[in-house]
Amino acid sequence: MRISSGAPGTVLVQTVSDSAPAEAVRTPARAAGETLQSAVMQPALQAMKDMPDIDHEKVAMLRDALAKGELPFNPGKLAGLIQRFHGER
Incomplete structure (x- = not known):
């Protein structure tokens, strides 16, 4: 996979493999301060929210x-x- 910046406000993600040509998918860039929260992180984030301060x-x-x-x-x-x-x- 290759990630590079495209037009302003977008990120270019290319899937590269030996057997298939590269595919390019344009996805909107994340705004400053916005965090990436995947399904893998959700249980950990919830556990931290449930903990007392x-x-x-x-x-x-x-x-x-x-x-x-x-x-x-x-x-x-x-x-x-x-x-x-x-x-x-």
């Missing part, structure tokens, strides 16, 4: 481990990472 069970587990001193915490390192992320102003 926050894993409250894991947050509680980490909070408890932090309170018990089982999870190392370096406030200086966290502060440095925050400064680096937000840029030192």
Whole structure:
């Protein structure tokens, strides 16, 4: 298969094989920001939509481990990472 740009707003898709001549099919180009969603991706996308935004069970587990001193915490390192992320102003 060979994909190349055609006229503005179209994409040229050619199927190439040894036994048959090349076929050309013009398909509209996708608009900027539009995502390609195939049937293969639909179950994964739906599973992600069904997941909660926050894993409250894991947050509680980490909070408890932090309170018990089982999870190392370096406030200086966290502060440095925050400064680096937000840029030192």
